Amino acid sequence: MTYVIREALEIAAEDNLAELLARRRRLLGPNVPTFYEHPLHIVRGNGVWLWDSRGRKYLDCYNNVPHVGHCHPRVVEAIAQQCGTLNTHTRYVHDAILEYFEKLLTKFHRQLGSGILTCSGSEANDVALRMAQVFTNRTGIVATDNTYHGNTALVSQLSDKNAHIGGDASNVVRIAAPVGQATRYQDMPEDESQCFAGSVSDAIALLESRGRGCAALIVCPYFANEGFPALPEGFLSLACARVRAAGGLVICDEVQPGFGRLGSHFWGHERAGIQPDIVTLGKPMGNGHPVAGIVARSDVLAAFRRVFRYFNTFGGNPVAVAAARATLETIEDEGLVDNALRTGRYARQQLRHLAGKWPVLGAVRGSGLYFGVEICDVDCLPDPRLASRLINAMRHTGVLVSTTGRFGSLLKIRPPMPIAAEEIDMLVDSLDNSLRSMQ
Numbered sequence: 561m562t563y564v565i566r567e568a569l570e571i572a573a574e575d576n577l578a579e580l581l582a583r584r585r586r587l588l589g590p591n592v593p594t595f596y597e598h599p600l601h602i603v604r605g606n607g608v609w610l611w612d613s614r615g616r617k618y619l620d621c622y623n624n625v626p627h628v629g630h631c632h633p634r635v636v637e638a639i640a641q642q643c644g645t646l647n648t649h650t651r652y653v654h655d656a657i658l659e660y661f662e663k664l665l666t667k668f669h670r671q672l673g674s675g676i677l678t679c680s681g682s683e684a685n686d687v688a689l690r691m692a693q694v695f696t697n698r699t700g701i702v703a704t705d706n707t708y709h710g711n712t713a714l715v716s717q718l719s720d721k722n723a724h725i726g727g728d729a730s731n732v733v734r735i736a737a738p739v740g741q742a743t744r745y746q747d748m749p750e751d752e753s754q755c756f757a758g759s760v761s762d763a764i765a766l767l768e769s770r771g772r773g774c775a776a777l778i779v780c781p782y783f784a785n786e787g788f789p790a791l792p793e794g795f796l797s798l799a800c801a802r803v804r805a806a807g808g809l810v811i812c813d814e815v816q817p818g819f820g821r822l823g824s825h826f827w828g829h830e831r832a833g834i835q836p837d838i839v840t841l842g843k844p845m846g847n848g849h850p851v852a853g854i855v856a857r858s859d860v861l862a863a864f865r866r867v868f869r870y871f872n873t874f875g876g877n878p879v880a881v882a883a884a885r886a887t888l889e890t891i892e893d894e895g896l897v898d899n900a901l902r903t904g905r906y907a908r909q910q911l912r913h914l915a916g917k918w919p920v921l922g923a924v925r926g927s928g929l930y931f932g933v934e935i936c937d938v939d940c941l942p943d944p945r946l947a948s949r950l951i952n953a954m955r956h957t958g959v960l961v962s963t964t965g966r967f968g969s970l971l972k973i974r975p976p977m978p979i980a981a982e983e984i985d986m987l988v989d990s991l992d993n994s995l996r997s998m999q
C-alpha cells in the first residue's frame with residue numbers, strides 16, 4: 561500500500577495533474593466525473609492497451625466503447641477514407657446508410673425491419689420512448705429504478721440515479737430492478753420473475769389510474785448498470801406479457817450488452833429469450849465514433865415518422881456509418897463474439913479460483929466479456945469501500961476496472977472484445993496483488 565501511495569503522489573507531481581484538474585474545473589465547470597482517486601491522463605490507445613502522458617501502459621479491462629479494440633486500424637481507415645470523400649447528412653440520398661442497415665438488420669429477428677441512426681444512446685432511448693407513445697397513443701412508461709438510460713429530460717426520468725428537475729414525471733413509474741440469486745448476502749425472493757411481473761402490473765395499474773396508460777416497458781435485458789444479476793431463464797417473459805396485455809410495447813436498451821459482448825448471443829434480449837418491439841443501440845456501435853440508433857418494428861417506426869418526420873443533423877452521416885460498418889465487419893471477421901464467449905468463461909473460472917483464496921471475493925457472475933465479482937466484508941455484506949480501494953490499487957498496478965451494482969460493491973469488468981487469455985491472467989494477478997497489498 562505504501563508503494564501505491566508513493567506512486568500516486570509521483571503521478572500527481574510529474575503529470576501536472578492538479579493543474580489539469582483545475583483547468584477542467586474552470587473551463588468545464590465543477591463535478592465533471594473522473595475515474596479513480598488519482599485521475600488518469602490518457603494520451604494513446606491500441607487494442608486493449610492505453611498509455612498515460614508519462615508513457616505508462618495500462619490494460620484496459622473497463623472500456624466497452626472501443627469494442628473491437630482502441631484505434632482499430634480498420635475503423636480508423638474507414639473513418640479517414642470517408643472523411644476525405646464526403647460528410648453530409650441524411651437529407652441527401654446516400655447508399656452507405658442503406659447498406660449498413662441491410663447488414664445490421666440481419667442480426668435481428670425479421671420482425672424488426674427498420675431503424676434510425678442518432679449520435680448517442682440517450683437520443684436513441686428518447687426517440688424509442690416517443691415511438692412507443694405515438695404508436696400506442698399512450699404516454700405511460702415503466703422502467704427499473706437503478707439503471708441509467710441517458711441524459712435527455714425524458715430519459716433521465718427513467719432512473720433514480722439522476723435528479724429529476726421539476727420533480728417526478730407522472731407518466732413514468734420506476735420499479736425495483738431484480739436482485740438475482742448470485743449474491744452471498746441476499747436471498748432471492750421465491751420467484752423473482754413473478755415478483756418482477758407483479759411490480760410491472762402494479763406500475764401499469766398506477767399509470768392507468770393517472771390516465772396515462774402503458775406505452776412501454778424499457779429495460780436493459782442484461783440489467784447491466786444494475787449489476788447484471790444472475791436471473792433464471794425466461795425471467796423477463798412474464799413481465800413482457802403483462803405489458804403487451806395492457807397494449808404497451810417492449811423496448812430493450814442494448815447500449816451495454818449489444819454487439820456480441822455477452823458471447824452466447826449477439827443481443828441481450830436474445831439471451832433473455834424475449835422479442836422486443838424496439839431496440840436501442842449505442843456505445844460500441846462505432847468503436848468510439850458517435851453512432852447510436854434504434855431498430856424497430858416497421859409499423860412502429862412508420863407511426864413515429866408520420867408524426868415527427870425526425871431529422872438529426874449528425875445522426876447517420878456517411879462518416880458515422882463508415883465507422884459503424886467497419887466495426888460490425890470487424891466483429892464478424894475477427895470472430896470476436898466467440899472470443900467473448902471463450903475468454904469470458906476463462907476469466908470467470910480464474911476469478912472463481914481466486915475467490916477460493918480471498919474471502920472478500922464473493923459471487924463471480926456475468927456473461928461473455930461483461931462480468932464481475934462481488935466484494936464483501938467479513939459478514940458477507942457488500943463492501944463498496946473496499947471495492948473502491950481495490951479498483952484504485954489495481955489502477956496503480958496498470959489494470960483498469962470499475963465498480964457497479966446497487967451498492968457499488970461489484971467489480972465491473974468489460975474489456976475491449978479482442979482481449980486474450982494472457983491478458984485475463986494479468987487482470988487476475990492484479991486483483992490478487994492488490995488484495996495482498998491491502999493486508
Ligand SMILES: Cc1ncc(COP(=O)(O)O)c(C=O)c1O
Nearest residue numbers: 680681682708709710815816842
Ligand atoms: C444502458 C445505457 N443506455 C443509454 C446510455 C446513454 O448513452 P449515451 O451516453 O451515448 O447518451 C448509457 C450510457 O452509459 C447506458 O449505459
